[in-house]
Amino acid sequence: MSKGHFSLREAALIGVWAAMTFAVKLVLAPLANVELVSLMLCVFTVAMGFRSGLTAAFVFTMLTVCESAYYGAGDWIAAYFINWPLLTVLTWLFLKNKDQEIRAAAVLGLFGFFFDLSSAAIKLILFGRIYALTYLISGIPFDAIHGASNFITGLFLFRPLCSQLEKLRDKF
Amino acid sequence: MKYKKKIIFSLAAAAAAILLIAGYFAWSAPKTQQGNKSVTIQVVISSKEINQTFHYRTNQAYVSGLLKDEKNDLKTEMQKGQYGEFVTGLLGVKADSKKEYFNIKVDGKDATVGVSQLPLEDGKTYTFTLTAL
Numbered sequence: 152m153s154k155g156h157f158s159l160r161e162a163a164l165i166g167v168w169a170a171m172t173f174a175v176k177l178v179l180a181p182l183a184n185v186e187l188v189s190l191m192l193c194v195f196t197v198a199m200g201f202r203s204g205l206t207a208a209f210v211f212t213m214l215t216v217c218e219s220a221y222y223g224a225g226d227w228i229a230a231y232f233i234n235w236p237l238l239t240v241l242t243w244l245f246l247k248n249k250d251q252e253i254r255a256a257a258v259l260g261l262f263g264f265f266f267d268l269s270s271a272a273i274k275l276i277l278f279g280r281i282y283a284l285t286y287l288i289s290g291i292p293f294d295a296i297h298g299a300s301n302f303i304t305g306l307f308l309f310r311p312l313c314s315q316l317e318k319l320r321d322k323f
Numbered sequence: 324m325k326y327k328k329k330i331i332f333s334l335a336a337a338a339a340a341i342l343l344i345a346g347y348f349a350w351s352a353p354k355t356q357q358g359n360k361s362v363t364i365q366v367v368i369s370s371k372e373i374n375q376t377f378h379y380r381t382n383q384a385y386v387s388g389l390l391k392d393e394k395n396d397l398k399t400e401m402q403k404g405q406y407g408e409f410v411t412g413l414l415g416v417k418a419d420s421k422k423e424y425f426n427i428k429v430d431g432k433d434a435t436v437g438v439s440q441l442p443l444e445d446g447k448t449y450t451f452t453l454t455a456l
Contacts, residue, residue: 252324253332260336288351292344299340303333306324 157206160323165203168195169210176215184297189259190304190312192235193242197255198316201243208235226277230270237269238262249313256305264298355384355442362389363448364397366413370453373414386427386449387438407439413451426454 157165172191179186192211196204212231219228245251245258267290275283364377377396383389387408390399400412410425411418418424427434427441428450434441441449 256332291347295340295343295347299336302336306329306332 157203161203164199164323165207165210169207169214172207172211173214173218184263184293185300186297187304187308188235189238189262189301190308192238193246193255193259193305194309194312194316196239196242197246197249197313198320201239204239204242205236208239211235226273227270229273230267233269234262234266249310249317252306252310255309256302259305259309260298260302263301264294266297267294353385353436353440353442356444357384358382360443360445362443362445364389364393365448365450366397367450367452368414368416371416373416375414381443383443385439386441386443389443390438401438404437407437409437410451413453416453418453421456423453423455425451427451 168191172188172195175187175191188211192204192208195207199207209232212235215231216224216228219225241258241262246255267287271283271287274286359380359382361378361380364379365375366377367374377393379389379393381389381392383392387401390397390401390410393399397413398415399410400417401408402411410427411420413425427438429441429444430447431450434449443449
């Protein structure tokens, strides 16, 4: 990957990955808080580098903003703009290669478990302390599912996905 | 990491999530009062000029249980919905679901849960008022 501007190929790859991530999000939408978005953005950051990962996170988030035209907008959009780029930062800080699968599972699991903190912070600003606290507490079962499912998918899929993507990257 | 180890870690994560969820529901479930309780049921249906009060002693934990026990007296009609049972009729008056519902108050304050989750507490008054939507 070049250090300056993205090449046309890099830009296309980021777009395609963000679109795939979005497609996976839609496919798994019926399962409450079971998702592969975290894993895919994490894998992309490890294999393609922080800059590409961060850009893919923003492109993916923009796609979900477009989606809100259909499902309706909400303060979750702001939370998405915090969470997904933050995940790429966490990945960049804690994950260096595909062999760190247990660490990847831990990062993804904790990210899933604390996913709603940013939403709660936004609700704290917009609606006050009680609303934010109520939101956080009522979300505990969903956060538990999110954390556990992220941990499990990370444990099993982080390494094979990284390997495949790195192979494709090297051909690229 | 070996596949077997991954399975063990996954089971541990799933178990932790299940424990947390079970703990959450145990903690957040309405606290019921055991034993005999003395409660008052008030039914207000202004359109029929009904305002009746009934006093009961009960061992039931939730309001829905008492309403079923006293079905003959209160002429209770209930339906099962997504969030448990809800009252559709009292004292022979059925709520038109398109226009009205039975509002529930506990000692004058709006109940935050339905009758299936609303605990009976000694000395409290449960008021059912047919209210326009």
